Amino acid sequence: MTKKKNNKLLSTSINKKTSSLMEDFNSSIDVDQRLIEEDILVTQAHVSALEKLKVISKNEEKKIHQGLNGILNDYQKGKIKFSKKNEDIHMNVEYFLHQRIGDIALKIHTGRSRNDQVATDTRLWTKKSSKEIQELIKMVMHSILYQANKHQETIIPGFTHLQIAQPLSLAHHLLAYLEMFKRDLEYFDFSIYGADENVLGSAALAGSNYQLDQNLLNKKLGFSKSKQNSMDGVSDRDFCMYFLHACTMTSIHLGKLASELILWSSNLAGLFDVHSEYSTGSSIMPQKRNPDSLELIRSKANIIRSKSQEFSNIISNLPLTYFKDFQEDKKIIFDCFDELSICLNVMSDVIKKSHFNKKIGVELCETNFATATDLADYLVIEKNIPFRKSYKTIAEIVQFALNNKMKLSEISLKEFQKFEKSIDSNIYQYIDVKKSLARKKTNMSTNPKEVSKKIRKFQKFLK
Template sequence: MAQLWGGRFTKQTDQLVFDFNASITFDKRLFHEDVTGSIVHATMLAKQGILTEEERKSIVEGLTGILEDVDDGTLAIDETQEDIHSFVEATLIDRIGDAGKKLHTGRSRNDQVALDMRLYTRARVAEIDGLLKKLLEAILDTMENNLDTYMPGFTHLQKAQPITLAHHYGAYFEMFKRDRQRLTDIYKRMNYCPLGAGALAGTTYPLDREYTARLLRFEGPTLNSIDSVADRDYLIEFLSALSTIMMHLSRFSEEIIIWNSNEYQFVELDDAYSTGSSIMPQKKNPDIAELVRGKTGRVYGALMALLTTMKGLPLAYNKDMQEDKEMAFDAMDTAADCITLFTGMIQTMKFRKDRMAKSAMNGFTNATDAADYLVGKGVPFRDAHGIIGRLVLYCIEKDTSIDALSLEELHSISDKFDEDIYDAISLKTCVEKRLTIGAPGEKMMKQVIEKNKEYLKNDAIEEYQQSLEDRLS
């Protein structure tokens, strides 16, 4: 296969070297971006008088035809070509002749691939943001329907204080909301066009890089041609954001796995999101949650691989940077699949509210409130803390809970207890009297839910895109 760069060489590349060097098996997914960038590049060249209008028309029609033929299956991407850029250009020349040979004027594969990868990544950032929005909508729906679903809150995996399922889910809402904010920041920061940087030092042709950037819906052109082709910060940032998203999904999955266990029985997973055992007929395994948890390491691996690849590269472009694609593509696909499946899983999951409430009562989650009760009776907090500690020990020895004790038993520990202790340490009271913003009390949770609804009415990336469109028009 003839390469686009063969003039300098006197013999063919060894086949093993060619195969090792080639990237078309994975960079073929940049096909649409490559054609889009090429159409814009040809349009700009004609505007600048570098191509004639007839040449521009022939090139654009040729590229459009290639795009349509690949999309409808009448043309297969030739994987004997070195990369997707070579395939597009060679096919174009084959179809329209010498005019196709002028497409690459003022352009290097270095800035071409930098553009393709940036366009592709930009689209995936917006896609992941949209998937997270659907996940947040599912979380918010659960919050709204479980304001009075009481459960234990945990520290150190030990039952700590009573909360509601709405409050617990609200913690994940905040996590995924921050993830979306990170994606918006990445989208804006990466939205500058490298095309026109050439190999590293620009070009002598009178390109209009601002025009190219505008047609591709970028803020503007990149301002240093070396950095334009050597930069993969935006991809590292995206992989870092995906890693954080996966970490949040993994933590959530871990809790669902625990809640699904026989020991907890807080949730019942839908059959569509579970599997059985080939030998144990009673099993119903939380495979989706486990796989999400497991695939987190896969996404982490892509981030660490790219960081390691980039850490010792001198300026400007180096072939090492071809390694930015395969694992990055895999990480993007993995994260998208995990968010989608996880959303479906939590939308179909049923909650055992009775088990949750019973677990909260049996775990002494109202012990702090019992201590606060004594403080209200004039007992110093440190003394109250000790009294309730002895009360908990008594309950453990009797295998019971604080609210199940008789007033006589309570008096054996402290004469400060009265009949009103039972209402003071009920789950409803323990939760409802927590009325600071961010706490699980129903009044505060309703305020938070309304704020979250308002947040979901807006889409930061879409708003930015519309704002940019208005400015460019």
């Protein structure tokens, strides 16, 4: 009679056999298999620390390292089949290693716990993933910078309350997003800093009974320091919150950009044409192209923002130290990373390939009196009229233009002088939409010279 093969390395309970339902419910391998690379790196570092203590021999260390490398190689080739019976990535890796090298594999868990193991794995993943997101953010920034450089002379209306307000260069508008995404890069720097503490040596909660070389572990795993308190080490998930908060801020900026481009692509605005690769047709209306890519980014941005709340719901009010609740944390950060990554990839391509309308902006500014503030300043600067009085005068002029369906440039000098006798022909210089930009004085303004400086600054930053 053939003995049935046991694909479970060991039981994690001294009690009776758990039910198959509980095994399935308790298993996290469907999610945390994503940590296989980190788990193998952590195990290899731990094994090297054990070898230094002579807990295992040099030859055993070599066999373990080779076995772990083989497991990772097989995983990358799609040859690994995980088992829920082994619960999680840690026990699955240990099981695979035991199948390869025999009982030497049973030594690798000496002096550690899955508690400090998973915390260290997750920190490594968070550091790596933060850096990957940063590269994707830079890719979006490159696309925006490409369009900003191309559209330094393209004039569009700036909006407040979705009402046309003042003339801007399209480049200046786009540069605002580069400032936002630059802050996001800094937020992910903080996420990396927050994750940059090695938990190994904490064991289950009280610390390890083995004098594991912290400098060796940190050097092998790329940490700058180790945790100072073992209980904090195994229970701390603040670094995950930092990562989720950084993702949240990036998603807010993506959603803002997506919303604007959706509005601009509307027939009512006509400022932006979404590239055909990223728009779709209607099932019934043959004339339509819908900005589905941007609408999905906007929706996914809201989902990403909810992840930090989901995560805080898991970790809130938990006493020290480790609880099974933490098993649910990884799905949240993985999902957040996946959603944000695809949004950044799509946005980068949409911005790079789509078309901004160069012609319509000036017309929108002129027909909606976007230089009215310039006219108020004309009366202040050239006629020494207090701003509140000049404001009222120009408001009356704008109402006159509206009533007569005229642009400001179509009002005659005599008609202007009915509202204020001191007005002279210089007022037409202030009506000119193109000259409005150059009239701005502050270094953060839409003045073309300042915009050009900012473009050069970001070109240097992203080089």
